Amino acid sequence: MPAHAAVWPARLPAKITPPATSLWMNLAISALRYPDKAALVFMGRAWTFQDLLSSAEQMARQLAAIGVKPGDRVVLDMQNCPQLVITHFAILRLDAVVVPVNPMNRAEELKHYITDPDTRVAVTTADLAPDLAQASDALPPEQRLQHLVVTQFTDVFDPDAVGPEDLPEAWRSWLLPVRALPVMVSGQAHAWRELMSARTTADLPEVKAGPDDLAVLPYTSGTTGLPKGCMHTHGTLMHNAMASGLWGNGTPENVTLCVVPMFHITGMVSVMHTSILLGASLVIMPRWDRDVAGHLISKWRVTHWTNIPTMVIDLLGSPHMDSYNLNSLVYIGGGGAAMPEAVAQRLLDQFGLRYVEGYGLTETAAPSHTNPPDAPKKQCLGIPFMSVSSHIVDPETLAELSPGESGEIVISGPQVFKGYWKRPEATAAAFFERDGKSFFRSGDMGRVDEEGYFFMTDRLKRMINASGFKVWPAEVEALMFRHPAIQEACIIATRDAYRGESVKAVVVLRQDHKGKVTEQDIIDWCRENMAVYKMPRAVSFVDALPKSGSGKVMWRALQEAEMAALDTETKPQPQ
Incomplete structure (x- = not known):
């Protein structure tokens, strides 16, 4: 069971x-x-x-x-x-x-x-x-x-x-x-x-x-x-x-x-x-x-x-x-992003609504996991959806991992797509067989707790390595939403001569806090509210975060812009 x-x-x-x-x-x-x-x-x-x-x-x-x-x-x-x-x-x-x-x-x-x-x-x-x-x-x-x-x-x-x-x-x-x-x-x-x-x-x-x-x-x-x-x-x-x-x-x-x-x-x-x-x-x-x-x-x-x-x-x-x-x-x-805990709590306190987070991909016809409406956990992908079998595996060996360990989310169920159009090699790489079932490799990193709830740790390729410490942006973003001045935040990597990489936060302030909160104020607050290796070393204020047509924050666009700006700064200037 x-x-x-x-x-x-x-x-x-x-x-x-x-x-x-x-x-x-x-x-x-x-x-x-x-x-x-x-x-x-x-x-x-x-x-x-x-x-x-x-x-x-x-x-x-x-x-x-x-x-x-x-x-x-x-x-x-x-x-x-x-x-x-x-x-x-x-x-x-x-x-x-x-x-x-x-x-x-x-x-x-x-x-x-x-x-x-x-x-x-x-x-x-x-x-x-x-x-x-x-x-x-x-x-x-x-x-x-x-x-x-x-x-x-x-x-x-x-x-x-x-x-x-x-x-x-x-x-x-x-x-x-x-x-x-x-x-x-x-x-x-x-x-x-x-x-x-x-x-x-x-x-x-x-x-x-x-x-x-x-x-x-x-x-x-x-x-x-x-x-x-x-x-x-x-x-x-x-x-x-x-x-x-x-x-x-x-x-x-x-x-x-x-x-x-x-x-x-x-x-x-x-x-x-x-x-x-x-x-x-x-x-x-x-x-x-x-x-x-x-x-x-x-x-x-x-x-x-x-x-x-x-x-x-x-x-x-x-x-x-x-x-x-x-x-x-x-x-x-x-779904598409974690609901900040403070916002979910306001929905419950003010309207009696429990926000039901779910998880899925284009390949899984939307939900492969979702929270039970009567027992949701905050900032959680939920439990495997109806007819779904899902596990956390080592992305290298595909061995199933124990509760609490971070690995790749894999999914088997009748809603999983039949393969990539005209891409047999990509299709073959996306699936593996186990116990008579075909499992789709999501490419997302997660963990499962003792009660069977799944949590996102991040995309396989979205991880910041600061002096050997792995920083998962989704976790830092969730923490930053607790700041009363922050409406939205996206965490990206920036270069650091000492650590290799450091954390940078791109932040949209609430309208009534603009001009009253500085970048250093946010950094100081983060220093007090999260492990020092996770805290942003740099903060940039913007009017809006770029979003895809489906409403997801386009973190890759921000990441690429950051690296391009750093490359321009370090490029030798003509004499």
């Missing part, structure tokens, strides 16, 4: 048997059960499940008309909006494969998402279309996109009917302009609005995809090389869509705030697919804004919110926080 059996939610089985059907059927069935229930809410407008089904079928007909066939990879490049959900399910309706792309990518990066999955059709928003067209035009003719479907954000809402609470001034120049279709060297651009209004009598083909058929090809970046496509089937995603709903006491009455991006595996699976499977409602935000979030939670009585901890920190720091009503929330949790 695993160590975590004692804290396993008594209401839940350790393993589940997910539906052996296409993900499309989740929408079709929910539309049969709840035709008039709100499926999506965006800019004050609600789409019923019947509306969503009809829209997805219409887009599927149009995609079929331009040549999309079962197994074809179709790029989906947009921020959160109803068109993303509609198109995602339209692609699945044709037994084709969704290639979700981070909308922060630019033309040079986008070439890879056209050539690697052999994409011929892409769907995007008008603000991003020029980059996709530019990427396609720069490729050899045989590799270019043949069709580019372009939607305006205003295709799905009336700007005159939306108030400033839903549409803040900062978003208007982004969401409201109607942009011209790009002119492509070859291939054809299509207006979403025209395709959605086109009349067709063509029958859609029968849905034949099963659990083992490819459904989604999300890309993940490593420390080197181009991003790799993770082959996820209907079965791998179906498991975690169902399990996520069960774990969070999900029912059709859930109202979920969808602000984590749906191009990312967490937003796609644990938010979008889980809600569609449950017949629940998704309140969609196109990007993060703390006051829009506070308004939407209050107005729509949001019950469930999966997020990045930085979002919670930001919302709690809003000067308008007292005007928002969070009492409808019954579940709040997320």
Whole structure:
């Protein structure tokens, strides 16, 4: 019996048997059960499940008309909006494969998402279309996109009917302009609005995809090389869509705030697919804004919110926080970074909410570990998720380690991806067999305690070596969050002539502490509150930390900038 059996939610089985059907059927069935229930809410407008089904079928007909066939990879490049959900399910309706792309990518990066999955059709928003067209035009003719479907954000809402609470001034120049279709060297651009209004009598083909058929090809970046496509089937995603709903006491009455991006595996699976499977409602935000979030939670009585901890920190720091009503929330949790203990305690003390941290990767279809909602531990990855077997192993020998020892987290379960697209060597290196099971090597360092809870110690390659002492940045960051002046902090390495490496903190101060706290004040506080080898020897104040499209702090970008600056300082100057 695993160590975590004692804290396993008594209401839940350790393993589940997910539906052996296409993900499309989740929408079709929910539309049969709840035709008039709100499926999506965006800019004050609600789409019923019947509306969503009809829209997805219409887009599927149009995609079929331009040549999309079962197994074809179709790029989906947009921020959160109803068109993303509609198109995602339209692609699945044709037994084709969704290639979700981070909308922060630019033309040079986008070439890879056209050539690697052999994409011929892409769907995007008008603000991003020029980059996709530019990427396609720069490729050899045989590799270019043949069709580019372009939607305006205003295709799905009336700007005159939306108030400033839903549409803040900062978003208007982004969401409201109607942009011209790009002119492509070859291939054809299509207006979403025209395709959605086109009349067709063509029958859609029968849905034949099963659990083992490819459904989604999300890309993940490593420390080197181009991003790799993770082959996820209907079965791998179906498991975690169902399990996520069960774990969070999900029912059709859930109202979920969808602000984590749906191009990312967490937003796609644990938010979008889980809600569609449950017949629940998704309140969609196109990007993060703390006051829009506070308004939407209050107005729509949001019950469930999966997020990045930085979002919670930001919302709690809003000067308008007292005007928002969070009492409808019954579940709040997320991952991507540790929730600072002080912030988690405020959620519990002020709102009675226990923040449920989880852990997962693109390769594991989001959660592979999560905290029991009734017994969460702070700054903890949780226990192995439903149907998951996980261990801590020596990264060199793969021998299993004892509780308390730090090693690599390895995972086996039905939600684990089937390998990297066109990368057999990378796939082989990512897995090993033990006791008849295939284990995925996460590349993350962790430890497990005596009760079976897993804790992150850090990425294998994110470690600072100060005079032989190993400093794990995540631990130092968690400590620094206790300082009352610190809103966010990222720990990186800097060079040290004596120690080899020293710790540097890049810090965002709370608004009411700016100008009142110095870098030396932070260093002195750290000296008093943590082991001397862990404390930052240098502190740099910034207005904001760089974040990825999924909200994670991009520590590598800060690390690279630090080393580049040091190289410039030490380079001999011309006479």
